[in-house]
Amino acid sequence: MITSKTQLVGLFGHPVSHSQSPMMHNAAFAQMGLGFAYVAFDVDPADLEDAVRGIRALGLKGINVTIPHKVAIMPMLDEIDPLAKRIGAVNTVVINDGRLIGYNTDGMGYVRSLVEETGIVLDQQIVTMVGAGGAARAVAFTLAEKGVKEIRIMNRSRERAQILAEHVGTIVPTKIVEQGDGMDAIADSSLLINTTSIGMLPNVQEMPVPPEWLHNKLTVSDLIYNPLETRLLGEARAIGATVHSGVGMFVNQGALAFELWTGQEAPTEIMREIVLQQLKKTT
Numbered sequence: 001m002i003t004s005k006t007q008l009v010g011l012f013g014h015p016v017s018h019s020q021s022p023m024m025h026n027a028a029f030a031q032m033g034l035g036f037a038y039v040a041f042d043v044d045p046a047d048l049e050d051a052v053r054g055i056r057a058l059g060l061k062g063i064n065v066t067i068p069h070k071v072a073i074m075p076m077l078d079e080i081d082p083l084a085k086r087i088g089a090v091n092t093v094v095i096n097d098g099r100l101i102g103y104n105t106d107g108m109g110y111v112r113s114l115v116e117e118t119g120i121v122l123d124q125q126i127v128t129m130v131g132a133g134g135a136a137r138a139v140a141f142t143l144a145e146k147g148v149k150e151i152r153i154m155n156r157s158r159e160r161a162q163i164l165a166e167h168v169g170t171i172v173p174t175k176i177v178e179q180g181d182g183m184d185a186i187a188d189s190s191l192l193i194n195t196t197s198i199g200m201l202p203n204v205q206e207m208p209v210p211p212e213w214l215h216n217k218l219t220v221s222d223l224i225y226n227p228l229e230t231r232l233l234g235e236a237r238a239i240g241a242t243v244h245s246g247v248g249m250f251v252n253q254g255a256l257a258f259e260l261w262t263g264q265e266a267p268t269e270i271m272r273e274i275v276l277q278q279l280k281k282t283t
């Protein structure tokens with residue numbers, strides 16, 4: 001129930017009408033009996049600065065930030081957590097004594113779900129990652145900080161791969177994989193991650209790598225959660241590889257934001273259930 005004591009959190013994005021976050025967070029607050037409410041705000045890029053001033057003026061407890069504001073909001077904050085600084089994007093803001101502090105929970109959310117769902121040991125992983133965009137940056141920096149053995153980056157635009165490889169390479173051995181060398185790179189990798197949108201609805205027949213490059217010693221992870229099982233994961237499952245979908249990342253990035261705002265452990269099972277229910281309705 002919303003009362004005069006309700007603490008407001010929300011999402012800044014453009015557009016936001018498709019977002020699963022309000023239902024997921026409001027279900028979590030209700031489950032925990034917390035006096036919080038989560039609202040999605042469609043913030044036009046031209047209005048971002050005013051919206052950020054509004055956070056303080058209205059006394060919001062925190063916000064999530066999504067496309068297209070994850071980078072643009074950074075100079076408007078008072079402090080940025082070191083991991084978010086490295087990633088170069090913020091997806092969660094906490095308001096503490098009027099100070100706006102930016103975090104990035106995407107990478108930690110990804111790694112938490114990967115380890116929980118597959119049981120892999122991070123420091124034994126040779127990782128091949130397809131893609132070098134925003135989500136790839138969050139995943140690569142967090143895996144590097146968690147001590148994976150090596151990261152190999154394959155991307156359509158070489159320049160973006162190069163920039164990411166240079167940055168991540170200061171933490172763990174990192175190399176760029178040319179398109180023609182993808183099969184060899186994957187052959188002795190233990191973890192393959194698709195961080196591109198290839199295979200996302202409606203293009204569900206597309207794959208970021210050909211099926212014959214997969215093998216059964218791989219853990220194959222796809223950041224996409226729409227569809228719940230991409231063709232990449234379906235092909236990987238069929239040959240006996242371990243598979244991991246993007247739902248866990250979405251739930252856990254939200255759970256970590258919930259924990260930053262409330263100081264309490266998030267009810268991740270109910271959050272996952274709500275997201276799965278919504279996705280099944282839309283896919």
Ligand code: NAP
Binds near residue numbers: 200224246250
């Ligand atoms: P982004 O910054 O726009 O990056 C997109 C990446 O995909 C780039 O590396 C791009 O290559 C590559 N790409 C896109 N279309 C391609 C194509 N047709 N052929 C080859 N490469 C292509 O996007 P993002 O924010 O990183 O998101 C990427 C994916 O992650 C999306 O599917 C998104 O839904 C998913 N995601 C999931 C979660 C989650 O919680 N599970 C969170 C964030 C993102 P170029 O550099 O060459 O353009």
